[in-house]
Amino acid sequence: MSSPRKVSDSTVRRLSYYLRILRAIAAEGTETVSSERLAELGGLTSAQVRKDLSFFGNFGVRGRGYDVEALTGALSGILGLDRAWPTVVVGAGRLGSALTAYPEFRSQGFHIVAAFDNDAAKVGTAVGSATVHPMTELEDFVRQENVSIGVIATPAAAAQDACARLVSAGVRGILNFSPTSLEVPDGVTVRNVNLAIELEGLSFAITVQDVLPGGAH
Amino acid sequence: MSSPRKVSDSTVRRLSYYLRILRAIAAEGTETVSSERLAELGGLTSAQVRKDLSFFGNFGVRGRGYDVEALTGALSGILGLDRAWPTVVVGAGRLGSALTAYPEFRSQGFHIVAAFDNDAAKVGTAVGSATVHPMTELEDFVRQENVSIGVIATPAAAAQDACARLVSAGVRGILNFSPTSLEVPDGVTVRNVNLAIELEGLSFAITVQDVLPGGAH
DNA sequence: ACTTGTGAACTGTTTCACAGCA
DNA sequence: TGCTGTGAAACAGTTCACAAGT
Numbered sequence: 001m002s003s004p005r006k007v008s009d010s011t012v013r014r015l016s017y018y019l020r021i022l023r024a025i026a027a028e029g030t031e032t033v034s035s036e037r038l039a040e041l042g043g044l045t046s047a048q049v050r051k052d053l054s055f056f057g058n059f060g061v062r063g064r065g066y067d068v069e070a071l072t073g074a075l076s077g078i079l080g081l082d083r084a085w086p087t088v089v090v091g092a093g094r095l096g097s098a099l100t101a102y103p104e105f106r107s108q109g110f111h112i113v114a115a116f117d118n119d120a121a122k123v124g125t126a127v128g129s130a131t132v133h134p135m136t137e138l139e140d141f142v143r144q145e146n147v148s149i150g151v152i153a154t155p156a157a158a159a160q161d162a163c164a165r166l167v168s169a170g171v172r173g174i175l176n177f178s179p180t181s182l183e184v185p186d187g188v189t190v191r192n193v194n195l196a197i198e199l200e201g202l203s204f205a206i207t208v209q210d211v212l213p214g215g216a217h
Numbered sequence: 218m219s220s221p222r223k224v225s226d227s228t229v230r231r232l233s234y235y236l237r238i239l240r241a242i243a244a245e246g247t248e249t250v251s252s253e254r255l256a257e258l259g260g261l262t263s264a265q266v267r268k269d270l271s272f273f274g275n276f277g278v279r280g281r282g283y284d285v286e287a288l289t290g291a292l293s294g295i296l297g298l299d300r301a302w303p304t305v306v307v308g309a310g311r312l313g314s315a316l317t318a319y320p321e322f323r324s325q326g327f328h329i330v331a332a333f334d335n336d337a338a339k340v341g342t343a344v345g346s347a348t349v350h351p352m353t354e355l356e357d358f359v360r361q362e363n364v365s366i367g368v369i370a371t372p373a374a375a376a377q378d379a380c381a382r383l384v385s386a387g388v389r390g391i392l393n394f395s396p397t398s399l400e401v402p403d404g405v406t407v408r409n410v411n412l413a414i415e416l417e418g419l420s421f422a423i424t425v426q427d428v429l430p431g432g433a434h
Numbered sequence: 435a436c437t438t439g440t441g442a443a444c445t446g447t448t449t450c451a452c453a454g455c456a
Numbered sequence: 457t458g459c460t461g462t463g464a465a466a467c468a469g470t471t472c473a474c475a476a477g478t
Contacts, residue, residue, distance in 0.1 A: 047471055051440080062438040062477045098311035098314070181260060251459065278460075
């Protein structure tokens with residue numbers, strides 16, 4: 001698999017998205033799909049689909065299209081979804097617990113093997129199929145279970161410390177739900193999901209539309 | 218307030234982000250901030266900060282910088298955060314419940330006034346300061362309480378129906394956590410948050426780094 | 435005939451660099 | 457002198473359009 005030097009974030013997001021569309025197509029028994037059809041189902045242009053895919057290899061057959069099963073396999077491999085990813089969640093509040101038990105994670109190979117929290121009342125309780133461990137056990141657990149992905153769902157004040165501890169124990173990717181920007185060394189990837197910022201994007205859009213009743217165009 | 222025709226999504230995200238940085242600065246008693254300092258705290262370039270802000274008005278003073286309090290107010294206004302936004306959550310599973318009680322939402326003016334679910338066992342229970350209502354009450358409630366924002370945290374199969382019902386009752390913005398793309402008419406804004414896709418971005422990044430040990434550059 | 439893969443054109447975004455103003 | 461606001465330049469991402477393969 002020849003991976004190119006630099007892939008844009010939006011391309012990677014679309015690969016995940018294509019994979020979901022392909023699964024839906026496969027469930028209907030379709031064996032072949034054109035970039036045109038894929039684009040239609042995903043609300044994109046066919047050129048975009050072809051550019052994205054051709055970045056990683058020649059998966060299609062001219063005149064015919066893409067083999068659904070083969071492309072599904074190829075995309076899974078590119079995204080690293082052909083293996084299991086032991087994952088931990090730090091912070092077992094409402095959001096952390098919801099993430100720990102989120103069924104979609106497990107079905108994509110992200111196995112949440114433990115949650116961690118400082119609250120003694122939470123330690124020992126079960127969340128989904130995982131158990132809440134005390135924060136003191138974090139590094140040992142991560143090392144022992146070869147955890148490479150950590151999800152941070154702590155209050156902002158605790159996030160950077162949680163991040164540093166995860167990284168020091170060998171975690172390579174961090175999904176950060178706290179409204180703080182995290183410092184990590186090279187080789188560690190952070191993705192931020194800031195739920196309040198998403199809602200603010202909506203209030204902006206609604207406000208602007210009301211100010212400009214004419215709308216775009 | 219002169220709003221421009223078209224603002225990019227990334228610009229709007231950064232405005233929210235500037236607002237968070239400004240609040241932190243204000244808490245330390247600082248009254249004035251330069252684009253350079255703002256950029257440093259946000260991990261951006263100063264030109265980016267100035268371009269973003271100048272898009273909406275001349276908030277700065279040459280030779281001096283930006284007044285923290287004034288800029289905070291201006292950004293709040295631009296983002297529509299100088300008012301309360303009655304909001305409902307559809308789907309009172311783990312994720313929906315966590316979102317219903319998420320403290321950061323309320324502090325930004327997004328008041329979750331109710332959650333909705335089909336499960337009779339959940340109806341009537343309290344989640345944070347909201348109550349779970351049956352789905353049958355959705356439209357009436359939204360109209361009566363003038364709800365303009367809806368959060369969808371249902372299974373994929375129920376998402377499009379929930380979306381259509383929210384829109385028909387007058388909702389203008391939808392934050393969609395289900396892994397489906399939603400169809401909405403003009404004038405309604407959708408933001409998708411796909412948690413599995415975020416994790417897949419991490420597995421991709423880790424996989425690519427392992428294939429290219431040299432790294433970028 | 436059909437559909438991919440891809441250079442070239444285009445569009446949008448970020449960075450540069452400096453004129454203009456306090 | 458210091459820092460904003462902004463055209464111009466550089467860069468990145470998307471779309472076009474067609475040659476090439478089946």
